[in-house]
Amino acid sequence: EVQLVESGGALVQPGGSLRLSCAASGFTFSSYWMHWVRQAPGKGLVWVSRINSDGTSTRYADSVKGRFTISRDNAKNTLYLQMNSLRADDTAVYYCARDMGIAMDYWGQGTLVTVSS
Amino acid sequence: QSVLTQPPSVSAAPGQKVTISCSGSSSNIGNNYVSWYQQLPGTAPKLLIYDNNKRPSGIPDRFSGSKSGTSATLGITGLQTGDEAEYYCGTWDSSLSANWVFGGGTKLTVL
DSSP: OOEEEEEOOOEEOTTOOEEEEEEEESSOGGGSEEEEEEEOTTOOEEEEEEEOTTSSOEEEOTTTTTTEEEEEETTTTEEEEEEOSOOGGGOEEEEEEEEOSSSEEEEOOOEEEEEOO | OOSBBOOSEEEEOTTOOEEEEEEOOTTTGGGSOOEEEEEOTTSOOEEEEBTTTBOOTTOOTTEEEEEETTEEEEEEOSOOGGGOEEEEEEEEOOSTTOOEEEBOOEEEEEO
């Protein structure tokens, strides 16, 4: 069974940093591109970042470019999102999702990041 | 403002049919596959339709998808109260940013 389990969400002050993790199981993690998608309270889904299967190619939404870094450890079956210079508008539930090539076919349960003083 | 445009809400009675539209451009819907996601209250999104009109295993055939030009449509027949959810369309955008884009979401109310 495919499982994606996010962790690392927390309350953090503006300007602070946080690293999210997404532990994958039930499939060959190293064969799939992966995404981070976020959802602010009461708002819609917003794509954040994606990484290819071997970690050599990444893309970011303009809103997080230069502040967030996506990475992966295929030996540990884990996806990461390093978030720096956090702002109040980064407050959201962050989901990791598997890319099947033309859609995101499996999603984690999400982890909440709150940026507030 | 989302790159893909969806109506904020739709509603219909149990047993009826509803359609949800998703409008984009040649850089996204026009030249890429569309997928649809269902998000029940308090839960993570779930893939409903991929490749414009294909259903993953376990998704009932009450759900259907279509695409024409730069627009896509999700159809739901035989509405059930359990279908009340937020629905999102999504696709790649082939512009310079080469990013994934979502619609703003449509809240389905089954009256």
